[in-house]
Amino acid sequence: MSLKKFKYLIAFIGAISLFIVGCSNLIENEEQYIKVQKRIGDQNEYEDFKEITDNEQVQKVKDILNYIDWEITTVNMIRPADFRFIFQYKNPEIEAKAALYELWISRNKDKVTLVIDAEMKYIQLDTGKSAELFEIITGEKLSELK
Missing domain, CATH: 2.60.40.4400 (Immunoglobulin-like)
Incomplete structure (x- = not known):
C-alpha cells in the first residue's frame, strides 16, 4: 500500500470515528x-x-x-x-x-x-x-x- 493511500485510509477512519462519537453524544449533549x-x-x-x-x-x-x-x-x-x-x-x-x-x-x-x-x-x-x-x-x- 502506498503512503498516499495509507494517509487517506487514516483520514477516513478518523472521520468515521468522529461521526460515531458525535452521534453517540447527541442525546447526552441535548x-x-x-x-x-x-x-x-x-x-x-x-x-x-x-x-x-x-x-x-x-x-x-x-x-x-x-x-x-x-x-x-x-x-x-x-x-x-x-x-x-x-x-x-x-x-x-x-x-x-x-x-x-x-x-x-x-x-x-x-x-x-x-x-x-x-x-x-x-x-x-x-x-x-x-x-x-x-x-x-x-x-x-x-x-x-x-
Missing part, C-alpha cells in the same frame, strides 16, 4: 429542563408546579442525583409524594426513557426523601443536600416551611 409537579390535597393527584429551564440549575440537580448512594429497595410510603419531577429534553423530537423522581418532605422539614419507584431506588438526603435540592426544585427554602 439541553434538558425539569418539569415539577406538586401534590394537591391528600390524594395521589398532582398539578404542574414549575419548569426549571436554567441549564446551571438543571445541572446542579443532575449532579446531586448522580453522586448519591441510592439504596436498591422497594418502599411503601405512608402518603403520596409532596412533589415529583422528571427531566425532559427541550427538543421535542428526542424521545428518551425518563425516570420519575418522587420527593417527600420529612416531618421535621429538614430533609427530603427521594424514590425512583420504577428502578426501586430510595434515598434520604442529608440536611445540606436536601436544602439545596428542595430550593432548586420548588424555589422555596426547606428551612422556612411551616
